[in-house]
Amino acid sequence: MPEEEEIEAPVTHRLEPQISSTHRTVSSDHALREHILSQSKLWEWDVFKLEEVSGRKPLMHLAYYLIQRKNFFQIFQIPSGTLKNFLIAIEAGYQMDVPYHNSTHATDVLQAVSYFLEKEKMQGQITDLEILASYIAAAVHDHKHPGVNNQFLVATRNERAMLYNDRSVLENYHVSTAWQVMMQPENNFLVNLPEEDYRLLRNQVISMVLATDLAGHFSTLSAFNNKVLGTNTFDINQSPEDRAIFFRILIKCADVSNPARSWLVYTSWIERLIQEFLNQGDEERKRGLPVSPLMDRSSINIPAGQIGFIDVVCAPMYESFTMVVGAPEMVTSMKKNRAILMRMRDNEIPPLRLGENGRVIQRVRSTIRIAGSTTPPVQPTSSSLLQVSAISVLARPAEDSASKGSTE
Ligand code: CMP
Ligand code: MG
Ligand code: ZN
Numbered sequence: 001m002p003e004e005e006e007i008e009a010p011v012t013h014r015l016e017p018q019i020s021s022t023h024r025t026v027s028s029d030h031a032l033r034e035h036i037l038s039q040s041k042l043w044e045w046d047v048f049k050l051e052e053v054s055g056r057k058p059l060m061h062l063a064y065y066l067i068q069r070k071n072f073f074q075i076f077q078i079p080s081g082t083l084k085n086f087l088i089a090i091e092a093g094y095q096m097d098v099p100y101h102n103s104t105h106a107t108d109v110l111q112a113v114s115y116f117l118e119k120e121k122m123q124g125q126i127t128d129l130e131i132l133a134s135y136i137a138a139a140v141h142d143h144k145h146p147g148v149n150n151q152f153l154v155a156t157r158n159e160r161a162m163l164y165n166d167r168s169v170l171e172n173y174h175v176s177t178a179w180q181v182m183m184q185p186e187n188n189f190l191v192n193l194p195e196e197d198y199r200l201l202r203n204q205v206i207s208m209v210l211a212t213d214l215a216g217h218f219s220t221l222s223a224f225n226n227k228v229l230g231t232n233t234f235d236i237n238q239s240p241e242d243r244a245i246f247f248r249i250l251i252k253c254a255d256v257s258n259p260a261r262s263w264l265v266y267t268s269w270i271e272r273l274i275q276e277f278l279n280q281g282d283e284e285r286k287r288g289l290p291v292s293p294l295m296d297r298s299s300i301n302i303p304a305g306q307i308g309f310i311d312v313v314c315a316p317m318y319e320s321f322t323m324v325v326g327a328p329e330m331v332t333s334m335k336k337n338r339a340i341l342m343r344m345r346d347n348e349i350p351p352l353r354l355g356e357n358g359r360v361i362q363r364v365r366s367t368i369r370i371a372g373s374t375t376p377p378v379q380p381t382s383s384s385l386l387q388v389s390a391i392s393v394l395a396r397p398a399e400d401s402a403s404k405g406s407t408e
Contacts, residue, residue, distance in 0.1 A: 036050045040115075047265070115327075117131055134204070137251055
């Protein structure tokens, strides 16, 4: 491999090199998918592998798998065909051409939610109905996301902003459209739930999805932190209010868990998110609107933006959340990623750049290792190309060279 070359993003995550796409069969695909699903109990899980082996339908596979594993078909008398219909319809509602808010992101959030609920500290604390509601909330939480945010919908006087009076426009839309899917008889897998369970479940799903609006982040988090860190009185078994806050924080942590994943997975998310943000920024410019700060390709600084996001949004929430569920690996991983981002911001690690066509171009340097690198600082190059960050391929140079041919 040449010392330095450019490849076009998005990076599709690759299968293990020994199973090249030309040698895959239906049964090996199935076996591989089952293997990947069984790994979903690990924090190091790579959702992009499931995306690839599922023909970009990871959500229905993971949701079905988790519901089956928890024995919910039996517990809640769920008709399997109806559940399949629901999941297929929900997944189809996520737009594949939206770079970040597609069904792979919903799958990622679902996996994180199920991972946290499986933690030892949570055992015996959460009812099966609450687990099912949490799965549904995660699966539908960005349903039909258009790839632009609430501010854009409000500023452009979008019909959804009119419908929801500018309040949590997207989040209301996600849960409302998902429930409309559920209400079709062929999709209504909750048909056998007793009325009271149905009411509790629906209430929890709505509360969790609405909590994903970052506009309410600080008020939700301070309610949680005041009790967990302040008065030390947080108790989901004594206080129904604490219980409700717990589920809101659970989905919020899962929703912004990408900085707590492995570097490779995290940077792939950054890449997708930035593509989506820049698309919105371009659209704002075209319409003569002020360009949102993190979405302006002429001034974007991804490492600095990510460090800010970690410090302001993620770290204060992960730290108290992990005290409640016992997931210190999240914080450890976030800190490692943050350290790399700091080196990028200070130009100790080569930049990534943005191509003229608006897509992220990755600068691959096979000689550079991120962790404990002894490579001397590399100065940013480029004039016509803008600097951005996100270097998924840098983290695994060997795998990159082994697998590039099969995917690009
Ligand atoms: P959404 O998934 O709808 O809700 C959580 C939001 O957090 C998400 O949209 C993004 O707007 C934002 N977000 C998630 N991850 C990151 C990140 N790594 N950097 C900046 N913003 C993020
Ligand atoms: Mg959302
Ligand atoms: Zn989301």
